[in-house]
Amino acid sequence: xxxxxxxxxxxxxxxxxxxxPATVSRVMNGRFVGEESVAERVRASAQTLDYSPxxxxxxxxxxxxxxxxxxxxxxxxxxxxxxxxxxxxxxxxSGYRVLVADSVETPSxxxxxxxxxxxxxxxxxxxxxxxxxxxxxxxxxxxxxxxxINRPGTGHGAAMLSIxxxxxxxxxAEHLYALGHRRLVYVAGPTTSASDGxxxxxxxxxxxxxxxxxxxxxxxxxxxxxxxxxxxxxxGSGATAALAFNDLVAxxxxxxxxxxxxxxxxxxxxxxxxxxPYARYNSPALTTASVPHEELGVQAWDRxxxxxxGGEPGHSVLFQPRLEVRASxxxxx
Amino acid sequence: xxxxxxxxxxxxxxxxxxxxPATVSRVMNGRFVGEESVAERVRASAQTLDYSPxxxxxxxxxxxxxxxxxxxxxxxxxxxxxxxxxxxxxxxxSGYRVLVADSVETPSxxxxxxxxxxxxxxxxxxxxxxxxxxxxxxxxxxxxxxxxINRPGTGHGAAMLSIxxxxxxxxxAEHLYALGHRRLVYVAGPTTSASDGxxxxxxxxxxxxxxxxxxxxxxxxxxxxxxxxxxxxxxGSGATAALAFNDLVAxxxxxxxxxxxxxxxxxxxxxxxxxxPYARYNSPALTTASVPHEELGVQAWDRxxxxxxGGEPGHSVLFQPRLEVRASxxxxx
DNA sequence: ACCTTGCGAGAAAGCGGTTTCTCGCGGCAC
DNA sequence: GTGCCGCGAGAAACCGCTTTCTCGCAAGGT
Numbered sequence: 205x206x207x208x209x210x211x212x213x214x215x216x217x218x219x220x221x222x223x224x225p226a227t228v229s230r231v232m233n234g235r236f237v238g239e240e241s242v243a244e245r246v247r248a249s250a251q252t253l254d255y256s257p258x259x260x261x262x263x264x265x266x267x268x269x270x271x272x273x274x275x276x277x278x279x280x281x282x283x284x285x286x287x288x289x290x291x292x293x294x295x296x297x298s299g300y301r302v303l304v305a306d307s308v309e310t311p312s313x314x315x316x317x318x319x320x321x322x323x324x325x326x327x328x329x330x331x332x333x334x335x336x337x338x339x340x341x342x343x344x345x346x347x348x349x350x351x352x353i354n355r356p357g358t359g360h361g362a363a364m365l366s367i368x369x370x371x372x373x374x375x376x377a378e379h380l381y382a383l384g385h386r387r388l389v390y391v392a393g394p395t396t397s398a399s400d401g402x403x404x405x406x407x408x409x410x411x412x413x414x415x416x417x418x419x420x421x422x423x424x425x426x427x428x429x430x431x432x433x434x435x436x437x438x439x440g441s442g443a444t445a446a447l448a449f450n451d452l453v454a455x456x457x458x459x460x461x462x463x464x465x466x467x468x469x470x471x472x473x474x475x476x477x478x479x480x481p482y483a484r485y486n487s488p489a490l491t492t493a494s495v496p497h498e499e500l501g502v503q504a505w506d507r508x509x510x511x512x513x514g515g516e517p518g519h520s521v522l523f524q525p526r527l528e529v530r531a532s533x534x535x536x537x
Numbered sequence: 538x539x540x541x542x543x544x545x546x547x548x549x550x551x552x553x554x555x556x557x558p559a560t561v562s563r564v565m566n567g568r569f570v571g572e573e574s575v576a577e578r579v580r581a582s583a584q585t586l587d588y589s590p591x592x593x594x595x596x597x598x599x600x601x602x603x604x605x606x607x608x609x610x611x612x613x614x615x616x617x618x619x620x621x622x623x624x625x626x627x628x629x630x631s632g633y634r635v636l637v638a639d640s641v642e643t644p645s646x647x648x649x650x651x652x653x654x655x656x657x658x659x660x661x662x663x664x665x666x667x668x669x670x671x672x673x674x675x676x677x678x679x680x681x682x683x684x685x686i687n688r689p690g691t692g693h694g695a696a697m698l699s700i701x702x703x704x705x706x707x708x709x710a711e712h713l714y715a716l717g718h719r720r721l722v723y724v725a726g727p728t729t730s731a732s733d734g735x736x737x738x739x740x741x742x743x744x745x746x747x748x749x750x751x752x753x754x755x756x757x758x759x760x761x762x763x764x765x766x767x768x769x770x771x772x773g774s775g776a777t778a779a780l781a782f783n784d785l786v787a788x789x790x791x792x793x794x795x796x797x798x799x800x801x802x803x804x805x806x807x808x809x810x811x812x813x814p815y816a817r818y819n820s821p822a823l824t825t826a827s828v829p830h831e832e833l834g835v836q837a838w839d840r841x842x843x844x845x846x847g848g849e850p851g852h853s854v855l856f857q858p859r860l861e862v863r864a865s866x867x868x869x870x
Numbered sequence: 871a872c873c874t875t876g877c878g879a880g881a882a883a884g885c886g887g888t889t890t891c892t893c894g895c896g897g898c899a900c
Numbered sequence: 901g902t903g904c905c906g907c908g909a910g911a912a913a914c915c916g917c918t919t920t921c922t923c924g925c926a927a928g929g930t
């Protein structure tokens with residue numbers, strides 16, 4: 205490897221141009237008010253020496269890094285990837301970069317990870333579904349400016365962008381009900397996950413309005429493999445339709461059922477949640493609740509931007525999922 | 538929003554513990570050799586004041602940020618997401634974070650983006666398929682330590698991790714040939730993309746060994762939409778099999794053909810490239826060249842780690858794709 | 871001719887750490 | 901009793917940049 209670069213410093217440029225570092229700084233930042241010839245000389249020196257200010261030193265002096273953190277449970281999840289991709293693009297337009305981290309290997313460290321990464325930047329977009337409400341409320345103060353994702357109702361002066369899981373799962377259940385299904389099974393997510401809680405409550409509300417429906421809940425997970433693993437239990441449940449925690453689980457479940465010779469939607473209907481890009485290309489195409497992940501990223505940046513500028517968090521928003529009926533659901537046999 | 542936090546500084550801890558900042562620094566970094574009681578007092582003060590050193594200030598003093606950049610053409614591409622996810626996990630184990638950026642909105646700025654983001658951190662993992670060889674060679678020096686992805690052969694003292702597109706596409710073509718296909722069409726990627734060049738050369742090499750095969754090349758792209766858009770042209774080509782630039786294009790193409798009433802693999806066989814997680818769940822499941830993206834991320838970190846430690850870039854590695862035969866290919870009618 | 875203004879630009883003090891250099895002090899050898 | 905050594909810990913320089921403070925100097929007013 206080539207010897208590590210030693211970048212030219214502002215002092216060198218100053219010496220080269222025969223001015224003080226202060227002047228170079230002013231010229232570089234457009235705050236220079238003196239003679240144009242001096243500015244020109246500084247610019248020429250900077251050019252010649254291939255100078256560009258150290259973001260680190262600037263950050264220290266200015267107290268701002270032009271970087272924001274993005275922390276989610278699992279970067280491998282396409283839903284979060286969609287948010288990240290759009291957040292990164294939005295931030296880039298304002299000259300900000302995004303620092304990423306996930307807590308998949310150590311769920312209990314959500315707070316520690318967020319705290320650590322937050323110190324490296326100006327603000328944080330956090331999705332911490334497993335952090336207890338009380339702990340989160342306390343953490344918000346230290347993490348601010350912060351945009352919280354998927355924690356509807358947690359309040360406490362943070363900007364909040366969430367998905368109405370309750371409504372989404374309700375819609376899915378209504379859809380299945382309308383098709384004629386009366387025995388449902390819910391393939392749950394992580395039991396400690398807040399968003400799983402909202403789904404459960406949504407289903408409970410649905411059940412309250414439909415006395416003729418029975419619902420069984422099966423422990424599931426968040427990944428394709430989790431879905432595949434629960435296929436046998438779903439078949440054993442005798443249900444005619446399964447609501448999966450998310451699209452990944454649904455896809456895994458469908459293929460797991462396929463391996464057991466159970467056809468979808470012939471024998472069992474299956475629904476997902478998220479509408480990841482591949483939901484529509486799955487075989488059969490997945491009926492799901494569509495979540496506007498890109499919009500979430502864009503809005504997250506907007507909030508972030510106003511917060512960093514010293515603005516208020518603004519109102520919480522609860523994105524309404526849109527029922528996306530595809531081929532994985534059909535009337536029961 | 539709550540007033541912006543003012544973190545406690547090392548000076549405050551020093552004052553509180555009745556020692557000098559130097560001592561606090563030494564204690565915090567385990568370089569303290571004096572009386573244990575002093576260290577204990579410092580630790581207690583740090584605890585009380587909830588002190589943690591500013592990574593920014595540390596970075597400036599130490600000349601290291603414990604951050605690496607990850608720059609790719611498009612963060613929305615699942616292939617890159619897989620690499621990022623695994624890179625981030627690997628880096629995290631060593632206490633490093635990953636800063637991301639993509640150049641999808643301004644392909645010509647690949648170099649500018651890489652240069653800018655590189656200054657914020659210690660090293661960079663770069664995938665810049667559209668950057669001219671000469672420009673890249675020149676840039677490497679400024680960007681080092683750098684791990685280059687998908688630029689086999691570019692050398693110049695950078696660590697290089699690549700996919701053997703040439704071999705991969707060759708395998709796919711051989712597979713189609715073995716099935717009996719003689720009229721092929723290649724749905725190309727961006728013409729300025731280096732990896733598209735390797736694929737073209739791979740196909741040319743294949744053709745040289747099979748005089749009875751005709752190959753047409755169609756302009757395509759990189760996304761599902763690009764694949765869908767080219768469906769009509771593929772049908773019009775009269776070919777019995779199509780090799781798509783990547784899995785996304787293949788998936789789009791398959792569904793585009795479906796809309797035109799052309800069945801896959803009944804009427805036309807289709808292959809992809811990458812083996813993204815959804816390739817196997819597509820309908821029909823996609824025959825493709827499987828690329829070890831997670832492994833790429835892990836290895837990228839390994840290289841990075843040794844480079845940052847002052848080590849040598851090591852040998853270039855060319856990952857061999859594995860032919861993954863699924864349901865999207867079959868003998869021609 | 872003298873005192874203000876005002877402007878252009880440098881000196882220096884941070885930002886929050888790390889690290890080299892220095893120094894006081896107690897213990898040991900002679 | 902004196903000199904030297906070593907240890908513990910503080911003073912100060914430094915990382916690279918920003919910004920307030922300061923100052924010299926030329927212009928303008930009386």
